[in-house]
Amino acid sequence: MDSLGALRRTHNCNTLGLDNLNQEVVLMGWVLRRRDHGGVIFIDLRDRWGITQIVFNPEVNPEPHAKAHQLRSEWVLAVKGKVEARPGDMENPKLKTGAIEIMVSELRILNTSKTPPFPLDEDSEVSDNIRLQYRYLDLRRPEIGANLVMRHTATQAARSFLCENGFLEIETPMLTRSTPEGARDYLVPSRVNAGKFFALPQSPQLFKQLLMMGGMDRYFQIVKCFRDEDLRADRQPEFTQIDLELSFVGEDDIMAIAEGLVKQVFAATRGIALNPPFPRMSYQEAISRYGNDKPDTRFGLELVDLTEKLRGCGFKVFNAVIEGGGIVKAINAKGCGTFSRKDLDDLTNYAGTFGAKGMAWIKVKEDEWQSPITKFFNENEIEAMRQALNAEPGDLILFGADSVAVVNQVLSELRLELGRRLNLTDNSVFNFLWVTDFPLVEFDAERKRYAAVHHPFTAPLDEDLELLETEPLKVRSRAYDLVLNGSEIGGGSIRIHTTEMQAKMLNLLGIADEEAEEKFGFLLRALEFGAPPHGGIAFGLDRLMMMLTGSGSIRDVIAFPKTQKATCPLTDAPGSVARKQLTELHLRPDWKEA
RNA sequence: GGGGUCGUAGUUCAGUUGGUUAGAAUGCCGGCCUGUCACGCCGGAGGUCGCCGGUUCGAGCCCGGUCGGCCCCGCCA
Numbered sequence: 001m002d003s004l005g006a007l008r009r010t011h012n013c014n015t016l017g018l019d020n021l022n023q024e025v026v027l028m029g030w031v032l033r034r035r036d037h038g039g040v041i042f043i044d045l046r047d048r049w050g051i052t053q054i055v056f057n058p059e060v061n062p063e064p065h066a067k068a069h070q071l072r073s074e075w076v077l078a079v080k081g082k083v084e085a086r087p088g089d090m091e092n093p094k095l096k097t098g099a100i101e102i103m104v105s106e107l108r109i110l111n112t113s114k115t116p117p118f119p120l121d122e123d124s125e126v127s128d129n130i131r132l133q134y135r136y137l138d139l140r141r142p143e144i145g146a147n148l149v150m151r152h153t154a155t156q157a158a159r160s161f162l163c164e165n166g167f168l169e170i171e172t173p174m175l176t177r178s179t180p181e182g183a184r185d186y187l188v189p190s191r192v193n194a195g196k197f198f199a200l201p202q203s204p205q206l207f208k209q210l211l212m213m214g215g216m217d218r219y220f221q222i223v224k225c226f227r228d229e230d231l232r233a234d235r236q237p238e239f240t241q242i243d244l245e246l247s248f249v250g251e252d253d254i255m256a257i258a259e260g261l262v263k264q265v266f267a268a269t270r271g272i273a274l275n276p277p278f279p280r281m282s283y284q285e286a287i288s289r290y291g292n293d294k295p296d297t298r299f300g301l302e303l304v305d306l307t308e309k310l311r312g313c314g315f316k317v318f319n320a321v322i323e324g325g326g327i328v329k330a331i332n333a334k335g336c337g338t339f340s341r342k343d344l345d346d347l348t349n350y351a352g353t354f355g356a357k358g359m360a361w362i363k364v365k366e367d368e369w370q371s372p373i374t375k376f377f378n379e380n381e382i383e384a385m386r387q388a389l390n391a392e393p394g395d396l397i398l399f400g401a402d403s404v405a406v407v408n409q410v411l412s413e414l415r416l417e418l419g420r421r422l423n424l425t426d427n428s429v430f431n432f433l434w435v436t437d438f439p440l441v442e443f444d445a446e447r448k449r450y451a452a453v454h455h456p457f458t459a460p461l462d463e464d465l466e467l468l469e470t471e472p473l474k475v476r477s478r479a480y481d482l483v484l485n486g487s488e489i490g491g492g493s494i495r496i497h498t499t500e501m502q503a504k505m506l507n508l509l510g511i512a513d514e515e516a517e518e519k520f521g522f523l524l525r526a527l528e529f530g531a532p533p534h535g536g537i538a539f540g541l542d543r544l545m546m547m548l549t550g551s552g553s554i555r556d557v558i559a560f561p562k563t564q565k566a567t568c569p570l571t572d573a574p575g576s577v578a579r580k581q582l583t584e585l586h587l588r589p590d591w592k593e594a
Numbered sequence: 595g596g597g598g599u600c601g602u603a604g605u606u607c608a609g610u611u612g613g614u615u616a617g618a619a620u621g622c623c624g625g626c627c628u629g630u631c632a633c634g635c636c637g638g639a640g641g642u643c644g645c646c647g648g649u650u651c652g653a654g655c656c657c658g659g660u661c662g663g664c665c666c667c668g669c670c671a
């Protein structure tokens with residue numbers, strides 16, 4: 001093995017071209033592939049930026065050529081040599097540097113490598129846990145590496161936009177206190193204070209509000225947040241927010257800032273010119289038309305409410321649901337009248353995973369409505385459905401009949417599934433949508449009390465204030481979510497900034513005065529000292545990067561992600577700790593010593 | 595907490611109705627090769643069929659359990 005010594009790179013592996021002919025250059029990188037012809041040897045040398053072919057020719061430079069025979073995948077090299085045009089028609093159009101090659105005059109082997117456990121080229125499929133176990137090798141592959149580069153570009157764009165608009169980047173504590181509401185906390189035991197615990201922040205929510213009360217006026221932070229809940233393809237227990245908060249503003253100001261930020265990020269990363277302002281839709285409308293509060297507006301197939309049109313109909317299943325206070329809604333799957341029995345069974349099973357007890361369907365034919373249930377409807381009802389659904393021959397109607405919540409969830413999932421099956425989800429289209437006018441609270445049936453839909457610091461809409469004590473479920477909040485292609489990528493609100501309103505809100509949530517004082521006393525006190533009107537928003541950076549990179553998994557945009565069981569195959573975290581560590585933390589282990 | 599799916603060579607996979615010595619591609623090792631770019635040709639090594647138990651004359655294959663990857667429901671203010 002050789003020493004790097006004083007040798008330094010003159011270029012990276014993606015820059016050289018015909019402009020550099022006959023220059024003497026120094027490149028460093030990894031052996032991607034070698035092609036040893038016995039005589040001449042070609043090596044594809046790879047670094048973060050790209051690939052350059054280097055050549056060892058025994059007739060030109062016998063010494064490095066002799067040395068090059070031993071080179072293997074992922075060995076680390078420094079090479080000095082002359083930039084030469086490739087002879088004749090030997091150019092490689094697949095490489096940016098494909099017009100040239102480096103005739104090596106000096107080879108330094110900086111390190112050897114074991115044979116990699118999986119191929120590092122771009123098109124090999126490798127299982128997730130091997131990739132994560134050797135993540136440092138996975139990062140050398142183009143896919144993940146390029147995603148991290150784009151992530152860097154995105155955060156830099158966000159930073160510069162926010163700085164230009166007067167925001168201060170301020171850090172907030174990672175060791176903070178657990179507060180009620182919200183997700184399960186990650187807890188950190190305190191050694192110095194026996195029996196007390198810190199919690200890792202689910203978000204910097206209260207601190208950023210306190211920064212507004214501290215007169216910082218405009219704050220942002222690109223910050224880790226922690227929620228100890230089960231994982232999904234778009235959810236990790238630690239994730240990153242672009243978090244911001246502004247003083248003396250209303251919804252429109254914050255939305256405009258958010259739109260400007262997103263616009264700058266899209267331009268910087270993908271060269272896509274967005275045209276804000278983005279459309280807005282009320283929560284009620286989103287639920288009614290799409291069945292959920294983060295509609296994918298790239299395609300139609302909207303939900304149609306048939307409850308009143310079918311009240312008293314001859315189909316007992318529907319009628320019983322309607323009599324019982326439930327609803328009947330339907331989707332017209334345009335042109336899906338050709339679906340087979342198996343297709344319909346698959347969709348029914350899929351609906352079942354979201355709580356549907358069944359799924360009625362009708363195939364609209366030229367002269368009849370083909371379905372096991374058509375016979376239960378009279379002509380008026382069929383005509384009413386035809387009009388409401390704009391049903392034409394060749395269409396397929398799918399029904400949901402159940403409680404409001406189940407119908408909306410089932411049909412919204414069916415709609416998305418149909419969108420995927422019919423290839424209506426075009427990943428080159430970016431449909432942004434603001435969802436506004438969320439309910440302030442919902443009723444938690446299990447705990448028999450109201451719970452904040454957004455969080456307990458979200459301000460109610462002024463015009464709904466009088467309903468706060470009489471019909472709290474009808475009160476709308478000043479919260480807003482930013483939705484992109486059916487994925488919630490940001491959310492925020494105007495906050496409560498008076499002690500009275502905050503106390504009223506905590507009261508509504510069934511948090512007693514003593515508890516409020518203990519858990520939120522510091523916030524209530526701060527509100528007493530001239531808190532400015534303020535509000536903000538936080539973007540889920542990971543989800544945003546999934547959209548920008550077209551990744552199917554959040555793991556593909558995070559350098560060192562966790563598995564679905566929230567472990568890290570690379571470090572084998574979480575791991576065990578010594579008994580002494582626990583006792584120092586005043587914790588009593590209940591496991592047996594190994 | 596629940597449902598689905600996968601687990602066979604370093605890697606990606608095939609493996610029939612339960613039947614002799616578990617295969618392919620690629621990678622790896624050795625040899626040959628002076629213009630390749632997924633170089634080519636010849637040869638070779640490489641397996642606890644995730645693990646435990648059961649059924650059977652006989653299990654990669656069937657059954658039960660368990661561990662792990664992934665997807666989903668619940669959960670995620």
